[in-house]
Amino acid sequence: METVEKLKQYAKHLSTCNKMQDWTEAETALADTPSEFRDEGYYEAIQDLENKKRTCTCGIEEILKNINMEQLKEDKKGGFFDLPKINVCNDPGHKPPTHIHIPQGKGYRHVCPKCGATIDLIPPQISF
Numbered sequence: 591m592e593t594v595e596k597l598k599q600y601a602k603h604l605s606t607c608n609k610m611q612d613w614t615e616a617e618t619a620l621a622d623t624p625s626e627f628r629d630e631g632y633y634e635a636i637q638d639l640e641n642k643k644r645t646c647t648c649g650i651e652e653i654l655k656n657i658n659m660e661q662l663k664e665d666k667k668g669g670f671f672d673l674p675k676i677n678v679c680n681d682p683g684h685k686p687p688t689h690i691h692i693p694q695g696k697g698y699r700h701v702c703p704k705c706g707a708t709i710d711l712i713p714p715q716i717s718f
């Protein structure tokens with residue numbers, strides 16, 4: 591089996607992750623809603639819940655996406671290997687802002703105000 595696949599099996603979502611939460615209460619509440627209350631908002635709530643259940647909030651999916659596959663494939667030796675570190679910081683400022691405009695030739699460094707983690711945003715360099 592590929593190392594990456596093993597890693598994916600090993601790397602469990604944190605218990606705080608949306609994917610690990612027990613949503614049955616919310617589901618039951620929705621299922622028990624009398625039909626006269628099933629308006630537009632009701633179906634939006636169902637959709638919201640479905641989205642939430644599928645959204646990883648602990649960061650493990652992000653980490654697994656960013657694993658350097660080539661590097662792992664080269665590692666054919668047995669023994670211990672480093673797992674990616676799981677960052678448990680929940681600060682809303684942990685992730686860099688989206689939709690940030692980075693001027694040509696620049697990168698942008700985001701520093702989390704809480705844990706101090708830095709994330710460098712390097713835009714794809716477009717050459718014309």
Ligand SMILES: [Zn+2]
Pocket residue numbers: 603604607608609645646647648649650651
């Ligand atoms: Zn997760």
Ligand SMILES: [Zn+2]
Pocket residue numbers: 679680681683684702703704705706707
């Ligand atoms: Zn942080």
